[in-house]
Amino acid sequence: MIRGGGSPGADPAAPSPPPDLRTAYRLRWRRRRLLARAIAKRRQIVPVVDRTRTIAPDAILCFLCVRNEAQRLPWFLRHTRALGVAHFLAVDNDSTDGTAELLAGADDVSLWRTGASYRLSRFGLDWLTWLMIRHGHGHWCLTLDADELLVYPNWPTRPLQALTEWLDASGREMMGALMLDLYPRGPVGDAPYAAGDDPTDILHWFDAGNHMIRRQAPMGNLWVQGGPRARAFFAAEPRRAPTLQKVPLVKWNRRYVYVNSTHAALPRRLNAIYDETGGEEVTGLLLHTKFLDQIVEKSQEELMRGQHFANSALYTEYYRRIIENPTLWTPRSTRLRGWRHLEALGLMSRGGWI
Amino acid sequence: MRVGFLMLCHDGLDRAAQVAGYWADRGCPVVIHVDRRVSREAYDTLVAALEGRHNIRFSERFRCEWGRWSLVAATLAAARVMIDEFPTASHVFLASGSCLPLRHISQLRAYLAERPGVNFIESVTTEDVPWTKGGLDHERFALRFPFSWKRQRKLFDLSVRLQRRLGYRRRIPKGLVPHMGSQWWCLTRGTLQAILDHPRRAEFDRFFKGVWIPDESYFQSLVRLCTDRVESRSLTLAKFDYQGKPHIFYDDHLQLLRRSDCFVARKIWPRADRLYATFLSDRTATESRAEPNPGKIDRIFSKAIERRTRGRAGLYMTGRFPRVQTDAGRTCARYVVFEGFGDLFEDFPAWAARTTGLRAHGHLFGPERAEFADGQSVFSGALSDSATLRDYNAVAFLTNLIWNTRGERQSFLYGPRDTVAAGDFFPYDLNADVFAITGAWAIPLYLSGRPVIEIRKQAAELQRIEGKHLDHLRSRWAKARVHVWTLADFIESPVEPLQTMIDEIGNKAGLRLTEAPRMRDLTGFGQFLQDLRNEGMQPWLVGDLRTGDSAPDRPARPKPYAVR
CATH class of the missing domain: 3.40.50 (Rossmann fold)
Known part of the structure; x- marks a missing residue:
C-alpha cells in the first residue's frame, strides 16, 4: 500500500530495509525445499514427445502446464511463437479434448503427460520447476498459462530477443507483467469463439484504472489486485481477489523457483520488477483470455473437480457466479486498442527501453 | 575525395x-x-x-x-x-x-x-563534460585502474576510493590537455597521420594505457596537438x-x-x-x-x-511503485477536497460543479458507497463504487481516480464519517487543495432529529476523528494547501471564505461569486449544541457559535445564517 502520510514525524522516505539475516535464511530454505519437492516429483511426468535436443543455447523457452486448452492453444502458440519463443515445454494434465495431440503435433513443442493431482503439485509448478531445472538453465524462460498472451512495449516490431538482449545489457534478470483481464461486451458466455481465432477480436474490453497495489514482505514482491474479477466477484471480500502481478520472463537459473504461480519467485531479487525511487522499469502485460465462451462450462467442471487454488471452498462462490454467465462490461470499460494506448494508460511501461 | x-x-x-x-x-x-x-x-x-x-x-x-x-x-x-x-x-x-x-x-x-581539412571529432575538456557516468571525469586520467570495471566492480570501486583517500595523482604528460568525446570520429588523412607519427607517441601511449576508457580520450586529446581545425562533434x-x-x-x-x-x-x-x-x-x-x-x-x-x-508522477503500476514519495509524486494532478461543505450546504457538489467547473463528487469515501458525480456506480477506469473494495486500499482508490481523470480536475466531499485512511493521505499531497469547515458533522446529527442523548456518543466520536484529521492537516509535513474555518466562523460570514475558495481553486480565471450555495435550515441548531453541552459533550470544533437564548420552543425565526 502507498504510505499514507502516517503519523507526523515518521520519515516518509525511509527505504525498505533489506531482509534480516534470519528472513534471508528462511527464504533460502524455502527455495531449497521447493526445489527438492520438484525433484522428488519428477517421475510424475512422463515424456510424450521430447524434442529438447533441438534447443539452441540462446533459445527463448516457454514453459506451460495445460488441461483441456485445445480451444486456446492454437492462437496462444501462434502469438507466443511470433514473439520469438523457440521451444515450448508443456505438461499436459490429463486433457480429454485433444490438447495432447495438438501439442505433440507441433515440432517446436516437447510434451510431458501426467495424471497426478494438479493441486498437490502446486498447480503444476512442481512439474514445471523440474523441467526448468533440466532445460531452462541459462535460457530466458517464459512461464505462461494457455490463457495468457504476453505483450510488451513495441512488441509488434521487436521480438523477444531484442528485449532479452536489452535486459541482459541492462543487467536485469527478469521482466514483470500485469495480468490484464479481458472481457467481451456482453455476457461472457455469449460470444462464440473458434479455436485459432484471435481472442482479442471478442475480448476487447478491460478495466483500465482500478488496480490496487501493495508491497509484500518478506519476498519484496508487489501484490496487485483489482480488475473486473475484483469488481464483479470479490467486492465483498477484496482480499481474496485474484493476484494480478507476474514475473513471467526470467533468465533462468536451475536454483530459481517460482513460489506462487508466477506471481513471485525466489531468490527475492527476482521480485524487484518495479522501480522504488519513482522511475519506471520496463514491464509488459499478460492479456488474460480467461473469459472466452467456454469459461461458463469450464467453471462448472472446475467446481466439480475442486482442484483450483489454495482453498477450493473459497472459490466455489466465484465459480458459481461465473456459471450464471455474468456481464463484466461497464460503460466505463476501456476498449483494447494497442500497446501504445496500454502504455499511455500506465498499465505497462517501456522503462528505459525506447 | x-x-x-x-x-x-x-x-x-x-x-x-x-x-x-x-x-x-x-x-x-x-x-x-x-x-x-x-x-x-x-x-x-x-x-x-x-x-x-x-x-x-x-x-x-x-x-x-x-x-x-x-x-x-x-x-x-x-x-x-x-x-x-x-x-x-x-x-x-x-x-x-x-x-x-x-x-x-x-x-x-x-x-x-x-569542408576541406576539417576534423570531425567530439573533443571537450574534462571540465565541460556533462555526460560521464560514474562520476569519473578528470579522474579517468589522474588515477590508475588496475581492475576491470565490468568483471571486478568491487575492486574497481575500492581502488578508486583508496586512491582518492590517499590523494594519488598520476602525472599527465607535459603539453597534453585531456579531452574527451564520442569514440566515433572522422579525421583527415593528414591529422590521423600526424597522430600516428607523433614524435612523443610512445610517451602518450604509455600514459593512455593507464587511463580509463581511453577510446573516448586518446584521439580526442591528441588531435588537439596535431591540428587546429577541429569541429567538435561526431x-x-x-x-x-x-x-x-x-x-x-x-x-x-x-x-x-x-x-x-x-x-x-x-x-x-x-x-x-x-x-x-x-x-x-x-x-x-x-x-x-x-x-x-x-x-x-x-x-x-x-x-x-x-x-x-523519474517516471510518470502519480502513477502506481507493476513497473513503478515508489517508496520515496517525492513532493510532486503522490498523485498526478491537482484536486480539491471539501470538508464539511456537504453537511452545511444543500447539494454542494452541484454548486461546485456549476461555479468552478470541477468534476464534483459527493462523499467519495462515504460509508455506504463511493458517491461519484452524477450518481454513477462505476467511474473512469472502471472504478467501482463499492465501499469495501474502495476501503481495501483507499489510497490506491484515490490515486487511481486522479490518474484516470487526468485533464479534468476532481473534487470530492470528505468528513469524519468517511474512510480515515484517505484523510491520512491527502494532507501530505502537494496536489490537494483542502477547504475544511470544522464541526459541520454536527449539522446532520441535528437534522436527524434524534434525541441528543442518543447522538451524544456519536458526536464525540466524530469530533475525535476530525480532531485527529486536523492534526494531519496542520502537520508541518503537510503539503496540501489547507484552509480551515470553524463552523461558527464560516456561517458568521460565508461569502468571504467562499470567494477565497473560488479564487484559490482558480479553475476558471476571474470567477466572481454570483450564486451562493444554499445553506441548510439551521433554526434551532444553536440550541442543539447547547443541549450537547448540557449532556456533557463539548463540540469545540464547531467554534464559538452564538447560541441565542436557551428557550426550548421558540417560534421559527428568520434564518440568521442564510447567505444573501
Missing part, C-alpha cells in the same frame, strides 16, 4: 560484412578489426563473405575489453593499415560493426568536400541511456533515424532487417545537403531517460 572506413567489430559479423561490403562497393576502402574473442570460424566466415573486394583489409586482431587500451590499440593498428595501404583515402571514418550508414556515401563525400549518431550504455535502434526507429540527417548511426540491432534493407539500398536522393542534426531527436531520448528515472 575518398573516405576510408575503419570498422571495429565484435559481434553481429554478418551485419558488419553487409555494411563493409556496402562501403567497399561504393569505392570506400575499409579496414576491419575483429575482436580476438570472436571465434576463428566466425572470423573466417566474415573474411570469406568479403572476399574478392580489393579495397577491404583486415588488421591485426586484439582482444578488446570495454574501457581498456586494447580498443585504442585496435583502432591504431587499423588506422596504420588504412594510411599505408590506401594512399588515396583523404578522410578516415571510425565506425563499429553495428553502425549503419543513414545517408548515401556521395552525400558524405560532398559534405566533407565542402558525424555518428550515438545515444546513451541513463546507465551510460548505447541506445539500440530497432525497425520502429526508421523515421527517427531519417529525421536525424546523420551520416552514420550506432548501435543498430543486428536483426533490424527493415533498417538494414532501407538504408543499405541506394534509394535516397543524392542531392540532400541537410546538416546532420541529432538535436531533432534529442527530445525523444531525454524523455526516455526521464521516463526511466
